[in-house]
Amino acid sequence: MTNEEKPMTIPAPDGYDVVVIGGGAAGLNAALMLARARRTVLVLDAGEPRNAPATAVHGLFAREGVAPAELLERGRDEVRSYGGEVVTAEVDAVHPATSTDPDNDDPAFTVSTSEGRMLHARRVLVTTGLVDELPDIAGLRHRWGRDVVHCPYCHGWEVRDRAIGVLANGPMALHQVSLFRQWSADVTFFARGTTLSADEAEQLRARDIRIVDGDVEELVVAEDRITGVRMSDGSVVARDVVAVGTRMTARAGFLDGIGLRAQEHPSGAGDHLPVDARGQTAVPGVWAAGNVTDPSAQVGGAAAAGAFTAAQINGDLVQEDVRLAVTAYRRRPFSVRGEAQVTELVAGDARHGV
Numbered sequence: 571m572t573n574e575e576k577p578m579t580i581p582a583p584d585g586y587d588v589v590v591i592g593g594g595a596a597g598l599n600a601a602l603m604l605a606r607a608r609r610t611v612l613v614l615d616a617g618e619p620r621n622a623p624a625t626a627v628h629g630l631f632a633r634e635g636v637a638p639a640e641l642l643e644r645g646r647d648e649v650r651s652y653g654g655e656v657v658t659a660e661v662d663a664v665h666p667a668t669s670t671d672p673d674n675d676d677p678a679f680t681v682s683t684s685e686g687r688m689l690h691a692r693r694v695l696v697t698t699g700l701v702d703e704l705p706d707i708a709g710l711r712h713r714w715g716r717d718v719v720h721c722p723y724c725h726g727w728e729v730r731d732r733a734i735g736v737l738a739n740g741p742m743a744l745h746q747v748s749l750f751r752q753w754s755a756d757v758t759f760f761a762r763g764t765t766l767s768a769d770e771a772e773q774l775r776a777r778d779i780r781i782v783d784g785d786v787e788e789l790v791v792a793e794d795r796i797t798g799v800r801m802s803d804g805s806v807v808a809r810d811v812v813a814v815g816t817r818m819t820a821r822a823g824f825l826d827g828i829g830l831r832a833q834e835h836p837s838g839a840g841d842h843l844p845v846d847a848r849g850q851t852a853v854p855g856v857w858a859a860g861n862v863t864d865p866s867a868q869v870g871g872a873a874a875a876g877a878f879t880a881a882q883i884n885g886d887l888v889q890e891d892v893r894l895a896v897t898a899y900r901r902r903p904f905s906v907r908g909e910a911q912v913t914e915l916v917a918g919d920a921r922h923g924v
């Protein structure tokens with residue numbers, strides 16, 4: 571059964587230990603870890619992973635070239651095999667909630683979906699990824715993930731030795747064109763008004779990177795492949811492949827209800843949800859992993875971040891469990907507590923050979 575076919579059943583009488591929002595590489599690896607840690611975990615996924623337009627995942631150890639949809643289907647099956655739930659749904663809000671346990675003042679949340687479902691969670695993990703915003707150039711969006719690419723580590727090998735045009739777009743443009751030169755000797759930099767210093771221009775020319783300035787009008791496409799880049803003066807520069815940096819925008823608008831907003835990423839290439847070294851956001855109890863917090867993470871990195879953050883969340887929940895257990899223990903009638911202490915003492919005596 572595919573994720574799309576799975577009925578929308580969310581049995582949540584007491585809520586979940588963790589609701590994971592987003593079922594890409596980060597969310598599914600996190601859910602796998604949490605389910606194996608015997609946590610109740612629900613993944614709510616809108617079903618639009620960032621790399622959906624691509625035919626294959628590259629640079630991923632032991633799964634090189636797997637189709638993105640196949641990888642995620644395997645991941646969903648693995649989560650379910652340990653009792654985790656994965657459901658197709660879009661989250662539209664997260665709000666603070668009070669625990670049903672009066673002794674528990676740890677954070678808790680209500681997660682609502684666009685279909686009007688309300689879920690209760692002790693912890694929330696945000697793994698919703700990002701949106702790639704492309705410059706407004708005719709033909710670009712249509713070819714995205716095919717012969718319009720952004721990441722040399724994802725696509726460089728596939729476009730090696732081809733005629734590559736790099737469209738300047740944002741602060742990483744020079745870095746991007748220098749990288750693509752590693753995969754092809756035929757690289758043109760479409761500066762699109764970027765002011766190059768004398769040193770920068772010299773660095774490009776020294777590596778035989780041609781510089782073309784002026785506005786780019788559209789991509790020229792014939793027989794379902796790029797053949798060139800048309801400039802605003804009507805001239806066409808023949809190219810097979812176009813590379814362009816995107817502005818990367820975290821999918822985080824649904825977190826307004828808990829006062830959490832994406833902030834500009836230090837690279838200047840977009841925004842993200844900042845987290846601490848453990849993956850916790852500025853709101854206690856809300857964690858984040860993958861592209862939503864680290865725009866540079868590829869599939870392997872996003873999955874690893876999900877697994878790491880899941881372990882941190884489980885540790886956090888264990889601490890809460892200990893606090894609650896101690897409170898409950900202290901409330902026990904003294905005679906019952908005494909019995910437990912006697913049992914512990916006897917066990918201790920036995921260990922010491924008494």
Ligand SMILES: Cc1cc2nc3c(=O)[nH]c(=O)nc-3n(C[C@H](O)[C@H](O)[C@H](O)COP(=O)(O)OP(=O)(O)OC[C@H]3O[C@@H](n4cnc5c(N)ncnc54)[C@H](O)[C@@H]3O)c2cc1C
Pocket residue numbers: 591592593594595596597614615616617618619620621622623624626627628629630659660661662697698699700702714715723724725821824859860861862867868869870872
């Ligand atoms: C064209 C292209 C090709 C790429 N090729 C490669 C490659 O070859 N190798 C590689 O390693 N990396 C590749 N990448 C990068 C890869 O896509 C990311 O590293 C990876 O998707 C990050 O995983 P993630 O789990 O953080 O986010 P995503 O995979 O984007 O998953 C996020 C999930 O959250 C869901 N979601 C979003 N908002 C909500 C909401 N409100 N409620 C519920 N669900 C929500 C989305 O629908 C999506 O399913 C490529 C990227 C692009 C754009």
